[in-house]
Amino acid sequence: MAKLPSTAKAVVIGGGIVGCSTAYHLGKLGWTDTVLLERHKLTSGSTFHAAGLVGQLRSNANITQLLGESVALYDRLEAETGLGTGWKMNGGLRLACNQERWTEVRRQATTARSFGLEMHLLTPAEAKDLWPLMQGDDVVGAAYLPTDGQANPSDITQALAKGARMAGVKILEDVGVNRIVVETGRITGLETTEGFIECEIVVCCAGQWTRALAATVGVNVPLVPVQHQYLVTEQIEGVHRGLPTLRDPDRLTYYKEEVGGLVMGGYERNPLPWAVDGIPEGFHFSLLNSDFEHFEPLMELALGRVPALQNAGIKELINGPESFTPDGNFILGEAPELRNFYVGAGFNAFGIAAGGGAGMALAEWIAAGEPPYDLWPVDIRRFGRPHFDTDWVRSRTLEAYGKHYTIAWPSEEHDSGRPCRRSPLYGHLTAAGACFGEKLGWERPNWFADLSTGEEPRDVYSFGRPNWFTAVGREHVACREAAVLFDQTSFAKFVLKGPDAAAALDWICANDVSKPVGGLTYTQMLNDKGGIECDLTVARTGEDEFYIVTGTGFATHDFDWIRRNIPAGANAQLVDITSANAVLSLMGPTARDILSVVTRDDVSNDALPFGTAKRIGIAGCPVLALRVTYVGELGWELHLPAEYAVNVYEALMAAGAPMGLRPAGYRAIETLRLEKGYRAWGSDIGPDHTPIEAGLAFALKLKTDIPFKGRPAVEKQKAEGVTKRLAGFTVDDPDVVLLGRETIYRDGQRCGWLTSGGFGHTVGKPIGYGYVRHPDGVDRDFVLSGTYELEVATERLPASVHMAPLYDPKMTRIKV
Template identity: 75%
Template sequence: MKELPTSARAVVIGGGIVGCSTAYHLAKLGWTDTVLLERKKLTSGTTFHAAGLVGQLRTSANITQLLGYSVDLYKRLEAETGLGTGWKMNGGLRLACNAERWTEVKRQATTAQSFGLEMHLLTPREAFDLWPLMTIDDLVGAAFLPTDGQANPSDITQALARGARMAGTTIFEDTEVLDLEIDKGRIRAVITGHGRTECERVVVCAGQWTRSFAARCGVNVPLVSVEHQYMVTEPFGVPSNLPTLRDPDRLTYYKEEVGGLVMGGYEPNPIPWAADGIPEDFHYTLLDSNFGHFEQIMEQALGRVPALETAGIKQLINGPESFTPDGNFILGEAPELKNFFVGAGFNAFGIASGGGAGMALAEWVHKGEPPFDLWPVDIRRFGRPHFDTDWVRTRTLEAYGKHYTLAFPHEEHQSGRPCRKSPLYDRLKAQGACFGEKLGWERPNWFADLSAGQQPKDVYSYGRQNWFDAVGREHKAVREAAVIFDQTSFAKFALKGRDAEAALTWIAANDIARPVGSLTYTQMLNDKGGIECDVTVSRVAEDEYYIVTGTGFATHDFDWIARNIPKDMHAELVDVTSAYSVLSLMGPHARSVLEKVTRSDLSNAAFPFASVRTIGIAGCPVRALRVTYVGELGYELHVPVEYAATVYDALMAAGHDHGLVNAGYRAIESCRLEKGYRAWGSDIGPDHTPVEAGLSWAVKTRKPVAFKGREAIERQLQNGVKKTLACFVTEDPDIVLLGRETIYRNGKRVGWLTSGGFGYTVGKPIGYGYVRDPEGVTEELVLSGTYELDVAMTRIPCRVSLGPLYDPGMKRIKV
């Protein structure tokens, strides 16, 4: 065995497809002294028993782009390396056997069109012509993606490994990583059974071993192992050009292999594996075939492919794979440890993702940031509940069981709940709250009218859902009276220290150097001007700021702020989320209600918009923020948790005569769409700048002070932009907008909706999306076009706006 180097620029741990892809791409970026370490042999973990289907379409444009990169890479890899990959671009079919599934498929076709991916809708007969082994009696239709395909996982991995070696990477098999040497929060070296290699960057692509290994370094990687089975038949004349086939209503998938079929599926009752740890010498190992458990999949498959009844079975492969709580894989730099990168948890589509995931990870290591917004797979989307492996396993098994079920809009997971509860949870539940969950928090989405016999339970569909009218009542109360939203789940941070102002001045795009008592809405930008965080910042002391952000962004935003505090500044960031409940009192009567329970002066002169005050309510100290996300007079009341119930009861009693009611997050969403407020993770993110998003007013370019991203913003202000966020409204009130619908301007595809919903005050569906033009986009261009939205492959006329549809000050509705 060749000698392990004493130092390397980066060490990749794990020799499956993702590890080899990462090493390959690092070498291509000039990291030629990269070392890849594999505890046994390349592909001996999960890769060797992967089924090898390669699909591309996802609900995120960037993840679709990432999977598309895999296809492009696999096309050229054999010519580059001289090793066969088994890559075959034979296309992919997806079947629909009922009306709801057909609606889902048509919406997927619109999504594909939005993202520039070719996808065709077929009749049952057209699908049969492509896949003549199947029965089509129950088919409503099908979709065909001609650029999908299949590959041999081990061959692709070996080709990537050869490509990495050709570019300078050194690969060591039979080299187990025993530990990392970490000094004062900094990686110093990798310790193996063959010696020590100094390095500063480690990339862990160790599949189902990643969680336990990372935990030894204090890094949380939420994944668990689940048994996954598929059957390989003897040859029986299957054409070699047969597309891959997914039959989600029957929970099954198929691909051709050497004249036979590979057939597997996702059963609703998956079997977890290695709950007490993976056996020590587990490699190139399969589990015992479980024919009894596979029988449910086999029955479904026989109904689709009758020839399977007489086909010989070569093997029933049972291999454990790593799955995650939300069905998305995990990429990125760990928030707990600098220069510790992760690529794991691929949910049985690691072959489809491997090329793109390795590219993205390598770019992340190389530049310190991903090549584009990868929030759906970013490791920082997880939080406190995900440290508990039992909770992760429970949620992951639910997600596995839903792999092929209908992905209804607004669908909530049910497992592992309730986990994190507001002090008001039981009170709100008794009043008809229907809860959703985010990052473990129970949050009221809407309230049922219990007196009318309405049940607080979501009934899912692709049309109007059962809560539509209930949310309309809450929306009306926001606009005409007053409501309380329990937003305790907000993430909340305290930034303290003598340099708090200087540090935040650098990190925040807006001007936070304002007097104590000021509140500032601001973005935090990357060097390209992209929006990394979207927060409110309250100055509560000369040396302290109180920062509030969305529930799901707790880990991400804390990490971004902490990493960007200049090293020479004295400022400490502390997560205080669990210390405060948040009761958001919103609506034109909000001041009248609040005046009944406090002696503090709430006049506009004493307590203007964008300010923060400490007030007393029923003996409780309350940090009141004058701010709104619904477009009405409003106060966020941040209350120490032990006082939350007392303050809530006082407000509800005082608000009775003013029409005060409870309201949930779906009413917040409806109101914010009307007012044109942006949502991070959909309308804005790292790929969008404030200039493009219509938020230039919130950037301190007029002030001669340095801040992160300033140069990029100034370039855009001077040179213009190539995309602009706009609002779209359809005249037909029955259209359901969800996001990802294609935007057409003058008959040409120019973008897609980033978010969509219904505005009850305007009485119409509302969507937001970027109008794009490589030659440049101006306000005049946006407003001069004739627009349509493609909704489930049907063109719907719409109107465009660059301003809010609703103005509470003038009670003006603009549609």
């Protein structure tokens, strides 16, 4: 065995496919002072028993691109290293056996086209031609991706390891990590079974061991092991090397060819957890006992699809635990709790498909200090407080596993681990007919049923108009014509305080927050490329104190971004006060009249104009009233200590009842913001989009001489122009359902996809937003001069384009 070096710049822990891929890509980037440590032998964790299917299409363009990076790497790896990988691009077939699944597949085909991924829709006969062993009487249609494939997990990992060694990376087997050494908040090295190695950076790719290891240094990685079984058959007549992989989600199963036989596995709806009390010592190159009884329902479903399995010889039923996560996505990135601690884990049984691209992304993240592109769906910072509890993580993860092959309905909510975080108003909202959704553990009212008519507060999912459409429309109209009250207690709320707080925010914020006390600013926070990392509001509540409000799901991400970018040496402290304050958002034309009834403070436009903050009293409560809106109407966010929430809510509802006030939920917020053209971070805007591209140049302080992070990049864009611009789109047919990811065509040419979509109940039409792209440049005139179509579930529909809000509160209705 090679000797453990005394120092390294980066140490990768874990010799599975993700660890070896990360080491390989670090080596390619010139990081030759990298060491990979594997406690036993390469692939001995879960990689060796992975099934090895490689699919690419996901609901996010960048994750699809990342999986495409895996395919590109696997295509060249054998020639580069001289080691066989078992990789073959034999294509992937996905069946639809009912009309709802067929709608989902057709929408996926449009998504693939949006992202530039080749995908063909097939008739049942065409599908059977590709997969002759299939019994297809119930097949409605199928999708075929010719660039999908399969690989041998152990072989491809060994090839990546050889490639890493060829680039100068050291790989040491049989070296366990006993302790990650952290001194004064900084990684200094690792204590291993072969001695101490000094290092600055640790990359934890330890699979199902990652959660426990990371926890020793205070890092939270929400994953748990779950049993996953598949069987391997003897040779079957008609199975050949070029047979595509097959996914049959309505029967919960998948198939791939192996040595003339089949590998068949699936995702049962009642998965079994493993190692609830911890992974046993010495568990490597180990499998669990085969559980034929638990596998039997999948086997019965498979026999209905592949009758040849009835007489096939079974080599083995493999039961291997793999790490799964609460949302079914893997985990990448630098931990918010500890600088220079990176994670690549939780691959939900598609680690082979993701391994090549994930290693590339993680290596570039380490080398550049930021990901190569927006990876929010897999970013470790998407998690938060509920994910520290392993029982909660396990409950949600088992539900996500059980839904792996179920239909992915629009706006679908999870049921497990609920309720977890509740606003003080939870009981009142329940009594009012709230149908709750959940985000980062928070129970949030999505819509309100009319209990007096027997309407039930329960979601019924559909690819057409869902059962909540009418209820959301009621709330939408009430906001436009009277007033509504939203419980937005789940907002993430921070305080930045200290003598240097103003100077720190001057640097971090792209808009000018250096206003007098009482000033309120909508601002982005940018990376060095000008990309939007945060989208939030900042209220100046004191000379040295600022109150920051951002979205529920971005609590960990935005806190981490602000804290990391406070200039070195600045005397400014950031504190998360999310749980301390409730938030009631009073919005609508009669909002001022209602507010005037419950407070003696002056809330006139002169006393409290738009973009200001003021402390007022309501029902004995000190309230920070922020004059701001995300729905396009007169209104206030009322921030108040949580213990007063019930009193203030009751006072507002009583005062507002004669003026048409009603409670409303988050789905109405979405329809209202679409009409007004407000952007949503994580869909319409993010690190890959700049304010210039997103139509948010008005929120930049370019007219001042104040330097801010990202300023050079947006100044350059403003001077030279951009190659994409965000635009709004409407379709005349009110029955069309826009969800996002629909393909945009300009003058017959594909030019982008919708980033978000929904329905505007005031304008009476479906609304979507997306970037119009052209390599030679895009400006307002270019966008407006085109003729547009949207592809929705493979059908192209005429669309109108808009560069201005569709709704103005001065108008009762606007023509579009």
